[in-house]
Amino acid sequence: MAVETKARKFLNNPADLVAESLAGLAAAHPDLLRYDAAAKIVVNKGAPKQGKVALISGGGSGHEPLHGGFVGIGMLDAACPGEVFTSPVPDQMLAATKAVDGGAGVVHIVKNYTGDVLNFKMAAEDAADDGIKVTSIVIDDDVAVQDSLYTAGRRGVGATVLAEKIAGAAAAGGADLATVSDTVKRVNERARSFGVALSSCIPPASGKPIFDLPEGQVELGIGIHGEPGRRRESLGSASDVVDVMVEAVLSDLKPAKGARLLAFVNGMGGTPLIELYLLYHEVDRKLRAAGLEPVRNLIGSYITSLEMAGASLTVLELDDELIRLWDAPVHTPALRWGI
Amino acid sequence: MDAATITSWMREIETSVRSERDYLVQLDAAIGDGDHGTNMVRGFEAVVQALDGEAAAPPGRLLILAGRTLVSTVGGASGPLWGSALRSGGRVLGDQPTFEGGQLVEVLAAALASVKDLGAAVVGDKTMVDALEPAVDTLRTELAASAPLATALGEAAEAAETGMRATVPLQARKGRASYLGERSIGHQDPGATSTALIIRALQRAVSAAG
Numbered sequence: 283m284a285v286e287t288k289a290r291k292f293l294n295n296p297a298d299l300v301a302e303s304l305a306g307l308a309a310a311h312p313d314l315l316r317y318d319a320a321a322k323i324v325v326n327k328g329a330p331k332q333g334k335v336a337l338i339s340g341g342g343s344g345h346e347p348l349h350g351g352f353v354g355i356g357m358l359d360a361a362c363p364g365e366v367f368t369s370p371v372p373d374q375m376l377a378a379t380k381a382v383d384g385g386a387g388v389v390h391i392v393k394n395y396t397g398d399v400l401n402f403k404m405a406a407e408d409a410a411d412d413g414i415k416v417t418s419i420v421i422d423d424d425v426a427v428q429d430s431l432y433t434a435g436r437r438g439v440g441a442t443v444l445a446e447k448i449a450g451a452a453a454a455g456g457a458d459l460a461t462v463s464d465t466v467k468r469v470n471e472r473a474r475s476f477g478v479a480l481s482s483c484i485p486p487a488s489g490k491p492i493f494d495l496p497e498g499q500v501e502l503g504i505g506i507h508g509e510p511g512r513r514r515e516s517l518g519s520a521s522d523v524v525d526v527m528v529e530a531v532l533s534d535l536k537p538a539k540g541a542r543l544l545a546f547v548n549g550m551g552g553t554p555l556i557e558l559y560l561l562y563h564e565v566d567r568k569l570r571a572a573g574l575e576p577v578r579n580l581i582g583s584y585i586t587s588l589e590m591a592g593a594s595l596t597v598l599e600l601d602d603e604l605i606r607l608w609d610a611p612v613h614t615p616a617l618r619w620g621i
Numbered sequence: 622m623d624a625a626t627i628t629s630w631m632r633e634i635e636t637s638v639r640s641e642r643d644y645l646v647q648l649d650a651a652i653g654d655g656d657h658g659t660n661m662v663r664g665f666e667a668v669v670q671a672l673d674g675e676a677a678a679p680p681g682r683l684l685i686l687a688g689r690t691l692v693s694t695v696g697g698a699s700g701p702l703w704g705s706a707l708r709s710g711g712r713v714l715g716d717q718p719t720f721e722g723g724q725l726v727e728v729l730a731a732a733l734a735s736v737k738d739l740g741a742a743v744v745g746d747k748t749m750v751d752a753l754e755p756a757v758d759t760l761r762t763e764l765a766a767s768a769p770l771a772t773a774l775g776e777a778a779e780a781a782e783t784g785m786r787a788t789v790p791l792q793a794r795k796g797r798a799s800y801l802g803e804r805s806i807g808h809q810d811p812g813a814t815s816t817a818l819i820i821r822a823l824q825r826a827v828s829a830a831g
Contacts, residue, residue, distance in 0.1 A: 368697045401696060512800075
């Protein structure tokens with residue numbers, strides 16, 4: 283049968299993309315996770331673990347490896363992937379919550395988008411009706427959005443990855459529900475992000491770019507769903523772009539002189555690692571020039587926007603406890619160290 | 622009006638969002654993320670399917686089932702919002718086998734209240750409330766002035782469409798479009814647009830039966 287294939291994408295039927303990709307994730311990592319196709323959730327092979335607080339996240343697909351690629355040892359117990367750029371539905375979160383609850387409670391890590399917040403809220407209410415203790419923590423680290431009465435609030439972006447890793451380590455170490463929830467909150471409060479794009483992404487269902495960005499232009503303050511940014515400029519040097527990113531993040535975070543930082547340079551999906559390291563070079567220099575100490579880092583494409591060319595910078599202000607949890611062993615499809 | 626009215630309303634919505642899918646996607650791509658049309662079609666196709674086997678159920682139950690189906694299939698913000706709206710509306714009718722125009726107003730008023738409660742939006746925020754609230758108000762006023770139901774619904778659908786068009790010059794204050802700030806001005810809100818389609822579908826369903 284002839285299938286109409288959209289330009290420059292590997293697809294069978296666009297409608298099957300998410301399910302087929304998750305089936306591939308499970309086939310590649312049977313030691314870490316399984317994909318429940320009926321419930322549309324990715325579940326940690328070791329879950330439920332009696333007495334351990336479980337961590338769940340979810341959101342629209344198209345941000346891979348977020349969230350399914352972070353299911354494994356020392357990170358998430360389950361992921362609920364929606365359609366591309368569409369929040370998952372409460373049935374998925376409820377099924378995931380039931381699948382991973384080990385009696386110590388379940389933490390929902392929710393990125394601040396109206397759809398995600400509403401669907402997770404309904405799921406948490408249903409789980410409570412079933413007698414499962416659930417806390418929901420909303421991540422909103424994107425300084426490109428003004429948090430005011432006139433917006434839906436800041437978006438959840440890069441800090442989500444850091445919160446999943448750090449809180450996952452806390453849960454693996456035996457912390458209780460209140461402590462794990464507090465750890466997620468602490469990461470969110472101490473992290474800020476800012477993203478830029480050099481091209482739009484192309485959602486597979488429409489096959490068309492979401493916004494039109496002429497060559498030589500940079501879109502500043504983009505989100506991870508192809509939402510256009512707040513302003514557009516002609517593209518200067520990488521150093522100029524990093525100046526904008528660092529200034530946006532630091533002016534909001536206001537870290538103390540000498541603060542120890544985790545600097546996370548994230549690719550949006552269409553920017554190669556060679557450029558991400560170039561960006562990190564600039565970030566590292568500028569943070570040090572500002573009297574700050576980048577003592578940990580993460581460089582790579584971890585929270586993406588399909589094939590968008592672009593990058594985001596997330597800065598997390600660390601302390602001894604957060605450093606210890608960041609360094610703790612993790613083994614997931616997308617992040618692995620210490621084991 | 623009875624259960625058949627609800628079934629036919631849901632079928633009319635499904636036909637309408639399907640034929641306007643690309644338009645809704647296009648509106649959403651300008652100030653959102655371009656999935657509104659696809660999500661609404663997926664949801665209402667599932668609703669029509671779910672209602673197929675429920676010919677004997679009372680109309681309130683059908684609305685609750687439709688709402689639950691939307692919550693389970695749509696995702697995004699529209700799933701919980703329209704899902705809760707139809708469930709709240711359905712609860713107004715309880716298990717009664719038929720309903721009159723006055724109760725239809727109460728169904729839509731309960732739907733509106735639930736959307737405003739969950740989404741914390743008011744008229745002027747550039748959301749579906751900008752279409753839904755004037756539709757409910759107009760239907761109530763027209764029926765109070767003893768207009769025939771089909772006429773009153775026609776006026777309500779026009780009020781929804783006027784509210785929809787009035788979103789163009791507004792700056793979004795809720796939902797994903799609010800991230801754009803002033804750049805959301807000049808675009809018609811996709812949620813208000815699908816809401817206007819849903820009210821127009823109700824008018825067609827009731828007129829066809831009438």
